[in-house]
Amino acid sequence: MGYHLETYLFNPPFVSLPTQLIKNPTLQEGIHLAHTVVKAGMAVAMSIANSKNKKITEDDEEFSVLIPWIPYLFINPSDLICAEYLQYFQHRERMVAAGAGEIGLFAARNSVRSMIMSASGKDSAPSHLIPSAYLTINLNHSPDIVAAHDLSQWWLPDLKLDYKLYQFR
Structure with missing residues (x-):
């Protein structure tokens, strides 16, 4: 509806593999890069294959509505439940800096879980996708x-x- 409430989230959950447990930063970034490319490829493939299914478009619209909303997220990098928010935002920033920002931004608008659920005929909203945040x-x-x-x-x-x-x- 266009109303974005001031929001403070302490230790919000981010459903993902806890890559912060990997101590090698190069391997960690490689995993994030591969995940981003696969996720963007899945979204493109699904949008082409399911031209009648508007799921990708609906998710994109839901994401776009959230762009002006900037919640305050309080996270601890040692917390396996919420630490991936830091990785999520830092990786997206690195993708933009490396000139691959369009792929990173396209992937940020999609959730692998949501796409898999949609492909299996079940409806699922990408609940953890937050476009912006004060971390x-x-x-x-x-x-x-x-x-x-x-x-x-x-x-x-x-x-x-x-x-x-x-x-x-």
Whole structure:
């Protein structure tokens, strides 16, 4: 409806393989690049094969409606549940910087899960696709995965934070 509420999300889930567990940055980026290319290829193939099925167009319209909305996401890179948001936005930024921005931006508008569900005849909205976000990243060391996802970490007086706006263009 065009109304974008100011939104603060603490440790929001991002359904994906936790690539932050891979310690080799080159391998990590290679996985993200391959995933982006495969996802963009799947979206193109589905839109060609299913010209009667408007699923890709509908997902694109839903994504476009969200472009002006910029939620505040609070994440901890040690939290396996939400850390992929950081990878998602950083990878998209690197794709643009490398001159492959159109592929990255096209892939960002689509969800592999949504495309697979659509191909199997089931309706599924790409729930984790957020075009833009203000990311607040907790840089404090977390002793374990549970502490990294705990809401009380955001109330500590000695927080070390990084903050960045990732805006879809």
